[in-house]
Structure formats: C-alpha cells, structure tokens
Amino acid sequence: MNDGPAKPAMREALVAAAFELFLERGFEQTTIDDIVSLAGVGRRSFFRYFPAKEDVVFPDHERSLAEMTEFLESGTGEEDPVKHACDAARLVLRMYAEQPSFSVQRYRLTRKVPGLRAYELSVVWRYEHTLAAYLRGRFADRPDGPLRADVTAAAVVAAHNHALRTWLRSGGESDWVVEVDAAMAFVTGTWNDRPGGESGGSGEPAESGADDVVVLVASRRAPLWRMVQGIESALGDARRL
Template structure:
C-alpha cells in the first residue's frame, strides 16, 4: 500500500465521495475508503476524525480564507463590501471543482446526519465572520446580521452554481446573489 505517498488527504476525500455516491454513506466503512485510496485505516484517522468529517475536511481552510479576506478588506469598506471581498476570495477555491461540489452536495443532502454537520459548519463560519467584522469596528447587531447575510449569499449562490444548467463561474453567481440581496434590502 502507498501509505507514505503524497496527497493522502485528497485521495481519502476522493475515495470517500466515490463510495458514498455509489453505495451510500451508511453502507460505506472507513476501511473501504482507505482501501480504495490505497491507504490504511490508521492513515485515515490521522487525517479525519470520522467518516463524516472526510466530507468537511476543507471547511476550516475555507473559513480561514473567508475570514481573512473580510478582515483585510479596505478599511473604509462598508460591512457588506467587506463581506463581498470574502465571498470573492472563497469563490476562487471552487474554480474547477463544480463536479466534485455537485457530488458532495448530493451526498450531504441525502443524509440528515451530514446535513446537521453542514449546518454546524455554516454556523461556525457565521460566528467567525461576525468576529472579523467586529474586529473591523462593526457594532452589533450589524456585524451578526452582515455575517448571516454573507453566509446566506454563499449558500444560495453555491446551490445555484451547482445546478445542472449553470455554466457561469461561482464568482459570477455569488456576485449576482449578493446584488439580489442588496436589491431586496433596498426595497427593490
């Protein structure tokens, strides 16, 4: 087995998604994921806490990127414009990942346990974004409202981007979703 080969984390994630898509989440074991990836169960658990987490392994990096982009937006930027900077940065992560994202979304949507994990990750993201906005001097409730709105734009934009007929980039869909939110809040 190629235990020490590079990209073990990515190989495990790819193998898990393949098996979850083919056989179902409940029917797939960690041993099967590791075997398909050409690794051991021990290696799996070095990278992921459980078989759910393999689908959410990139969430901490995504959160860090999003939060940093919001925190580093130009100082004079309005809160929603700082959030737009974060959304733009996050969109870049998904370049060339539409098919993977579609498969992952389908697996998560089919299982309540995975949906719950997804909601927990989104709540954590919102809290971190609100902290970043407060760090920029945005007061409450504006910081929390802007963070929740940013997560909603991300979620809605992502779901639109993975739609079968969608061909635009995620950045384009996210920008359009943010513009729609701005129009709604402006009374348009």
C-alpha cells in the same frame, strides 16, 4: 509509499475512494475500513487527515475558514465592511468552483444524508460566526452594532448559499462569478453605507452606478426640512466618495 510529497496524493485518494463508496453504497453503509481498503492505504493514514468520516466529505473547509479569517483581518479598517464581508464569502464559493464535479457530487450526497446536512450546517455556522465577528469590530461605534453585524453576516451567508445552490443545481455549468456577483450586489445594495455613520470614503470608486442608492431613515414625526437635511448630508457623503 513515502511520507513526503505523497501526502496530498494520499489525502486525495482517500477523498476519491470515500466518494466512490458513498455514492455506490450510501454514506451510512460505508465504513472507514472500506475507504482505506479501496484507497490502498492503512487505517491510521485516514485519521492523519480526517478526524471522522464526515470530514472526508468536506475536506477543504478548514483551509477555507482560515483563508476567510486571514482575508478579513487583512482589511485596513478603511474598506467598506459589508463589501469586505462579501468579498470574504466569494473566497468560499471560489473553493467550491475550483472542483465542480466534486462539489456537485457532494451536494447530491449531502441532500440525501441527514448527518452530512447537520455537519454542513455547523460549517455554515462557523463562516457566519467569522463574518459576524469581523463586522462587530467594524460596527463597534454604532449603537446597533452587534445586531447589525449579526443580521448582515447572516445576509452575506444566505446570499452566498443562494449563489452556490444555483450553481450546484446547474450541475456546475452556470457561471459562478455571475451568480455570486448578483447575490453580493443585492447585499451591498441593501447596506451600502459607511461604518459608524462616518463620512468620507475608502477611495474606492462606486462599483455600479445603477445600484448606487441613498438611504434615509428618519422618524415619521421629523419635520420635512430635517429629512431633506439628512438627504443632503447623505448626498454630500456620496459626492466625496
């Protein structure tokens, strides 16, 4: 076995062997020695790819997190921040969808093994943290920026996870694009305003006429004419989009 192009194959062989054993004997009952023995590689090869047994279950999250970060940073600062965060979350679901049977097997395994569930929660937290950091930057001008960023990031992650779970529970049979579209439309429909209250658009057309809403938040004590002024100003923004 050479060290060059064989590397990805060895990594995949380790993942395949690990899953075969996890499903057969259980996660706790499987040792790293069992995995390397079935994969036909040395123990050191395992640690070249994975820091620990948990990591072999989630082999693609580091890459996916790096991809998400790169995507978020690729924004020009003109894009709608909530939509950009939703698009970043789509990348993660696509990663799962690229390997349906692996993702479905892992889902079943993760639900059974508390240690893996804890590991998964820590991965989800890192995605949420990455999205929140981006949104904090974009909402820097708002008085409620940090709060808004945290809540929106959590909403994006929850919507993503909802779509992912629906798809996984279908055994990977349902259309993941339909699931993620519905989930993200809920989030963008909730917060579809512009960062910092600035007017003017990114030049992107509104995605869906049906979900295109105007949101007015005003003190109940404000006179009606001031509220109408607020709506007119919001509609003005809309027309400029």
